[in-house]
Amino acid sequence: MKRLLFLIFLGFFAGFIYFFSLSLSKPKLSDITLQEGKMLPSIQELVDLNGDIIDERSLSNGKVLLNVWASWCITCLVEHPFLSKLSKGEDLIIxxxxxxxxxxxxxxxxxxxxxPYKFSIFDYKGYYALKLGVTGAPETFLVIDGKIVKHRIGEINQKVWNDEFKVFF
Amino acid sequence: MGKLIKKFGMMNLKYFFKLIALFCLLANSELLYKNLSEEQLVRLNYLSDNIRCPKCSYGNVSSSNAPISKDIKNEIATLIKDGYSDDEIFELMKNRYGNYILLNSGEDKMPIYLIPLIALIISILAVTTYTIKKSK
Structure with missing residues (x-):
């Protein structure tokens, strides 16, 4: 009986350790649903930083990398050199x-x-970003012909690019 | 400070504090959601109490100070004004951010309450059988 109890206890303990290590080994970024598979939201009167109206078609033509940034965002500054490097290399519009x-x-x-950007949408009130499902900065969307194929919440760097974005090129 | 109070008198000081209170009210006036009726405000509170903040995840939209929560609350107010029903607004938020955004979904939570209960029953059974056997 003692041995049985000990075995049950051991079983429980091993189970706990297993589930604990399982949840630790998974990289958990966010619980919210990513926007992959959705089309870009349609919105009128998008303007760039110079105040010029943006033609919506320019967002859904070919491979476009939409990057959410702000001058107050420290992580954006961290990923900025990588975006600059990217803008010179891959066949895509940022x-x-x-x-x-x-x-x-x-x-x-x-x-x-x-x-590194072809142009930047001036989203002062965050209205376009809200429709897009953005939760903060930085976030990056890879859009192919108007469809979001990859959504990344947080910084992108060489490793993230190779792991998650490279397959689309 | 004492001299100052004497100079202006207690009454003036009271007016001074009333003025400060008025300024605080004005500064927060954006939170009052104009153009919504009493009933619509109740709905706004209900909806923002039951929609989770997508950025901070610890609480609902109404208790969070994250900019995204403020945006969502404003959007809910606009949707209410546009005539959307509560279910339609929940559905819209669910489509955008996933099931996780709904605080009152009620599903997937049963195992969390059942696991300790099962563990308790098993341990009680184990201990009682062990003690009964030992006493024999």
Whole structure:
């Protein structure tokens, strides 16, 4: 009997350790559903940082990397050099979504750190980002012909690119 | 400070604090959601109490200070004004952020309550059988 109890206890213990290690080994980024498989939301009157109206078709033509950034976002600054590198290499268009930012600060940020974007959508109130399902900055969407094929919440770097984005090229 | 109070008198000081209170109210006026009726405000509170903040995850939209929560609450207010029903708003949020966003979904939670209960029953059974056998 003692041995049986000991075995039951051991079984439970092993089970706990197993589930614990299982949940630890999984990289858990977010519980919210990513926007993969959805089409880009349609919204009128998108403007860029210069105040020019953006043609919506430019977002859904070919392979477009939509990157949510802001001058107040520290992680955006961390991923900025990688985006600059990316803009020179791969066959894709990088478009920024300037999220809840001050216009002069945003322009300053690009002057100081370089501008990897073809243009940036000026989303002062975060309205377009909200429709897109953005929860904060930075976030990156890979859009192929208007369809979101990859959504990343958080920083992108070489490793993330190789693991998650490279397959689409 | 004492001299100052004497100079202005207690009454003036009271007016001063009333003025501060008024300024605080004005500063928070954006939270009052104008153009919503009493009933619609109740619905807004119900919906934002039952929709989780997608960024911070610890609580609902109404208790969170994250910018995204504020945006979602504003969007809910607009949707209510546009005539959407509660179910339609829940559905819209679910489509955008997934089932996780709903705080009142009620599913997937049973095992969490059942596991300790099962563990308790098994341990009680084990201990009683063990003690009964030992006493014999």
């Amino acid at each position: 478009i920024g979504i300037n999220y809840k930012d001050d216009l002069s600060k945003a322009k300053n940020y690009l002057d100081e750190n370089g501008d």
